[in-house]
Amino acid sequence: MHSKTYILISFHTAELGNPDIVFLISIVLAFTFIMFLTCEILLQGSLRDHSEPNDEYVIPHGDWFEIVSSPHYLAEIVIYAGLVVASGGTDLTIWLLFGFVVSNLVLAAAETHRWYLQKFESYPKKRLAIIPFAY
Template sequence: MIEALTKMELGLVELLRAAWIAGTLPILVASIPSSRLNSFHGALLGFAKRGKTMQSSSHGSFYTAAPLSLCINCIPEVLKFATGRVAEFIVKGRDRMQIIEFDWWEYVNPLTKLGLCQWIGAAIFIWGWIHQHRCHAILVIVTLCYDKLLGSLREHTEQTDEYVIPHGDWFEFVSSPHYLAEIVIYAGLLVASGGSDLTIWLLFGFVVANLVFAAAETQRWYLRKFDNYPRNRRTILPFVY
């Protein structure tokens, strides 16, 4: 049984790694500034449904494998526990199964044994989550104001595209701070993992490639739409890009 679980884990690890590589490479290719790749760039953008013009914050199909990638090292223990309980249920029946008692200290105690990487990673994760929440709130307010304005003008059969420039929090530095915050969140997870798992590195690489690609489209949309758009506002990395 243990040998079978080990083989299953290895197969799943290789599958996840292949999936992250397969998801990252097309984005990197589409990001190359070449006119020959314009059609491929447009097709990938439509598939990803990212960027301001798409009005979407969907993670895409690949993100469904993210929790699995982060918890890959725990899978054998989980499967071993689950199969053990199923076997016990089959042999003994429900009435004769051992009752599992939950000891809260048993779950809290491991927190006292966390290393420096785990605490730093948790702090980075929380920092990113707070700013992502704030930036999404700013976008929601901007979108609601825009929709309300459109509704009032439709009553007078007029048209407008007065979408305002978002301000506040990390919007003062980059055009896609919610994407930047998401990268920070995954960076926290990477640090907390200790940085020794290739699967998590590939996951992080996909996240960065995907969000930078989307942020570049968002930046182009803002620059086309607003003549007075802040020229010192970077795409996704403050003071860099």
């Protein structure tokens, strides 16, 4: 099995031309996978923490929800950025997909953030919409 892995890595190295690029892509893909898991943990943890049933909407909290209103959207953008890097960054279709995803999720995060601020007087004013310390 070790030789098959080596052949796969050799194929990608020959295709991309530089073993450092293959290593970088591997790191980005690993980071992307970690972001995906973080996204799942965020959604499961902050929204399902409450032991008692509640009919009212609960403001998400904990982890990245303390910094931005839609960290799950940010994690998804990072996942798609990993797809761009994994493709080598030369495929126009992947770039167009990435552009659509980013614009769609940034717009959705902005609207979600605006709704939180209008609906809840106690909503933390320091939270931003999607990008930590920027937007």
